[in-house]
Amino acid sequence: xxxxxxxxxxxxxxxxxxxxxxxxxxxxxxxxxxxxxxxxxxxxxxxxxxxxxxxxxxxxxxxxxxxxxxxxxxxxxxxxxxxxxxxxxxxxxxxxxxxxxxxxxxxxxxxxxxxxxxxxxxxxxxxxxxxxxxxxxxxxxxxxxxxxxxxxxxxxxxxxxxxxxxxxxxxxxxxxxxxxxxxxxxxxxxxxxxxxxxxxxxxxxxxxxxxxxxxxxxxxxxxxxxxxxxxxxxxxxxxxxxxxxxxxxxxxxxxxxxxxxxxxxxxxxxxxxxxxxxxxxxxxxxxxxxxxxxxxxxxxxxxxxxxxxxxxxxxxxxxxxxxxxxxxxxxxxxxxxxxxxxxxxxxxxxxxxxxxxxxxxxxxxxxxxxxxxxxxxxxxxxxxxxxxxxxxxxxxxxxxxxxxxxxxxxxxxxxxxxxxxxxxxxxxxxxxxxxxxxxxxxxxxxxxxxxxxxxxxxxxxxxxxxxxxxxxxxxx
Ligand SMILES: *Cc1c(COP(=O)(O)O)cnc(C)c1O
Numbered sequence: 344x345x346x347x348x349x350x351x352x353x354x355x356x357x358x359x360x361x362x363x364x365x366x367x368x369x370x371x372x373x374x375x376x377x378x379x380x381x382x383x384x385x386x387x388x389x390x391x392x393x394x395x396x397x398x399x400x401x402x403x404x405x406x407x408x409x410x411x412x413x414x415x416x417x418x419x420x421x422x423x424x425x426x427x428x429x430x431x432x433x434x435x436x437x438x439x440x441x442x443x444x445x446x447x448x449x450x451x452x453x454x455x456x457x458x459x460x461x462x463x464x465x466x467x468x469x470x471x472x473x474x475x476x477x478x479x480x481x482x483x484x485x486x487x488x489x490x491x492x493x494x495x496x497x498x499x500x501x502x503x504x505x506x507x508x509x510x511x512x513x514x515x516x517x518x519x520x521x522x523x524x525x526x527x528x529x530x531x532x533x534x535x536x537x538x539x540x541x542x543x544x545x546x547x548x549x550x551x552x553x554x555x556x557x558x559x560x561x562x563x564x565x566x567x568x569x570x571x572x573x574x575x576x577x578x579x580x581x582x583x584x585x586x587x588x589x590x591x592x593x594x595x596x597x598x599x600x601x602x603x604x605x606x607x608x609x610x611x612x613x614x615x616x617x618x619x620x621x622x623x624x625x626x627x628x629x630x631x632x633x634x635x636x637x638x639x640x641x642x643x644x645x646x647x648x649x650x651x652x653x654x655x656x657x658x659x660x661x662x663x664x665x666x667x668x669x670x671x672x673x674x675x676x677x678x679x680x681x682x683x684x685x686x687x688x689x690x691x692x693x694x695x696x697x698x699x700x701x702x703x704x705x706x707x708x709x710x711x712x713x714x715x716x717x718x719x720x721x722x723x724x725x726x727x728x729x730x731x732x733x734x735x736x737x738x739x740x741x742x743x744x745x746x747x748x749x750x751x752x753x754x755x756x757x758x759x760x761x762x763x764x765x766x767x768x769x770x771x772x773x774x775x776x777x778x779x780x781x782x783x784x785x786x787x788x789x790x791x792x793x794x795x796x797x798x799x800x801x802x803x804x805x806x807x808x809x810x811x812x813x814x815x816x817x818x819x
Contacts, residue, residue, distance in 0.1 A: 353404040357396045361410070363388050369411040379418060387417035429783040430805060434752060434796030435741035436702050437607075441785065443640040443647065443742060445698040446679060450645060453682035454675045464674045477662070479677050483684040487610050488624045490635070490652035494662055495680060499638040500530050501670035502649030503604050506634055507539035507569075509664045510600060510657065514566035517544040519552040521584060522571040532571055532604075541566070551583040557593055567600040568593075570632075572607070572622060591631025600633040600657060607742055608637025608650075610687050616694055616704035618750070624652060633657060639676075641742045644699035645683030646676040702799045703740060707751060714753040716803035717795070721755060724810050728817065730758045738798045750798070757793040767791075772816035780809050 354360060366372065366388050367381075376384045391413045395405050431441045446454075457464075467474035475481075477494050484493035496502050507516065516536060523545070525531040536543050544563050547556040557568065570590060587603065594601035608624045621642065627635045634657055639648030649670075651661060661667060672680070686696045694704045714733045722731040734756040737749035759769040773793045777784040784806060786795045800806060 351408075353406055354395070354399065355404055357399050360392055360395055360399070360405070361407075363392060366392065366410060366414065371411050372414055375415055375418060379422060383421065384414065384418055387414045387421065390417055427783065429785055431799050432754075432784055432786050432795040432797065432806075434736060434738040434754070434787060434794070434798065436738060436799060437641050437699060437741035439742055444644045446646060447644065447683055447686055447697050449686065449696070450679040450682040453678040454646075457674050457678040462674055462678075464677060476671060476677060479681045480684065483681065483687075484650060484652050487684065487687050488635075488652050489628055490624075490654075492655040492658035493650060493652040494658055494667070495639070495672055495677075496649045496651070496667065496670040497672065498640075498647050499604070499606060499636055499649035500535065502636040502651045503532075504535055504539045505661050505664055505666055505670060506567075506602055506636060506651060507536055507541040508666055509661045510602075511542075511566035512540035514542060515544045515560075515563040516541045516567055516569050517546045517557060517560035517563070517565050518569050518571065519547050519556075519584060520545050520549050521547065521552055521582075522573050524571050524573055536569075550581055552585055553583065554585050554589050554593060557585060557590060561593070561597050561599070565599055567602050567633075569602050569604065571604045587627065587630035587632065594633075595631065600654070601631060602634040602636070602653075603627045603632040605635055605637040607641035607740075608635065609642040611690050611693060611700075613642070613703075615690070616700065618703055628653065638742070639680055639683070642699065642740070643683065644697040646679040648672060648676055648680050703750065705798055707753065710797045711753045713800050713803050714755050714797040717797060717800070717806055718755045720803065720807040720810060721757070724813065724815075725757075726815050726817070728760055729815065730760055732756050732758070734792075734794075736794060736796055738796055752796050752798045754797060755795045757795075758791065769816055776814050776816055780813060782809060 363385060367376070367385065372384055372388070391410060394413075395410070399405060429441060431438055433441070437443050463474065464479075465474050465476050466472075467478075480495050481493050484490060484495075496505060518532065518536075523532050523543075533543055544560050544565065546552055546560050560568075568590065570587065591601045605622060605624060605627055607621065608627075609621050610624055612623060613619065613621050624635050624637055632653060634651055634653035636649060636651050637643070639645045639650060651658060683697070686693060689696070693700045695701060711733070718731050718733045725731055732755070734754050736752050736754040736756075738752040739749060757770075757773060759773075770788045770791075770793050774786060774788050777786055777793075777795075782805070784795065786793055788794070795806075
């Protein structure tokens with residue numbers, strides 16, 4: 344900078360830009376380098392100067408005192424993690440796109456504990472030699488479900504794949520036409536079966552399947568019979584399916600393993616919490632299933648995992664499949680799953696200890712109290728153009744459980760006081776503004792309003808504390 348220039352003068356030509364070294368002498372950038380390392384600050388300074396050069400060539404002006412700010416902003420943007428906590432106010436409790444289950448506190452602690460150090464993941468401490476990963480989980484699953492044996496893998500899709508590939512490679516597998524489910528695009532039972540090497544034999548009709556249909560399918564000498572829990576839809580009207588008990592008996596007569604993919608399998612009867620019934624793993628096994636597969640991060644409320652529980656000889660064969668190695672759990676999830684399963688030994692405490700179950704069983708009065716506080720806070724902050732109201736709504740369990748049953752819940756509803764057409768855009772803008780908050784808030788647009796379902800919001804402060812930084816869109 345020569346004498347004629349002052350720090351307040353904007354830079355007009357590329358030659359007026361400082362060098363990287365010169366820019367780095369700014370005291371703020373020196374402090375920043377101490378904190379985050381010089382390399383990434385220099386990288387950001389280069390990027391800022393290059394952007395500056397482009398903007399000057401395009402005829403722009405640059406405020407020289409702002410250059411260091413731009414560098415700091417660049418560094419901040421580059422160091423913020425891409426995976427961030429959000430508030431799930433969509434009303435779908437087990438939301439796959441939002442990471443499904445929020446883990447029980449003991450599971451979080453278990454992860455932290457094993458993350459930092461070596462652990463006896465696959466090491467038998469008594470014998471001083473190689474042990475089994477499943478040893479940390481199997482006895483708990485066995486005692487909770489009554490299965491003879493169990494193994495846990497990456498997710499339930501992997502569990503199903505393993506069962507099919509181990510027991511039914513190049514062989515027939517009858518499945519009811521009413522159960523050829525697709526769960527969120529990438530899990531389609533017919534596709535998984537093909538990839539696992541199994542040959543699908545479709546049985547019965549979409550709405551009705553009878554025992555004699557399965558009896559006829561036995562002529563194909565199937566490797567196993569698969570029953571999939573039709574978890575994300577309901578076939579209603581003139582329907583019929585074969586009860587598990589009868590299908591199991593038929594399979595036993597033909598010495599064919601009967602496998603049940605429960606998906607969102609639960610270990611406790613949800614009716615105990617005032618929720619609609621969802622088939623439990625125990626029920627499927629008692630009805631005669633030889634193997635049951637279910638997810639760790641759906642109703643179980645633990646980390647992502649897929650569990651195969653059932654006959655010891657079949658589980659032993661599954662463990663020997665090389666794919667089992669490809670689908671195995673790491674130490675973090677073994678620890679989290681073990682800690683989650685341990686909570687099921689105290690079923691009366693589950694609605695306190697397991698967040699998924701706590702939210703599903705949350706009393707309406709408690710949800711309403713949070714809604715009242717949030718609505719009052721938003722109403723104070725909102726420009727008069729917005730109407731804020733507490734409104735009844737329905738939550739969903741999500742991830743395939745109980746498709747036809749909705750859970751009564753309470754929402755805060757935002758409606759712009761403008762024409763309907765304009766409102767549509769304003770609602771989209773509102774949803775986007777909530778997603779742009781420091782802790783993004785994910786709601787739902789529908790019926791001419793923006794809805795924030797309060798079922799999963801533990802306290803009103805989590806939302807209200809950041810509402811001052813909310814940029815209210817103006818309905819036009
Ligand atoms: C969810 C589900 C799956 C897939 O489980 P992931 O844990 O998501 O891999 C498979 N089958 C059924 C019936 C399901 O509900």
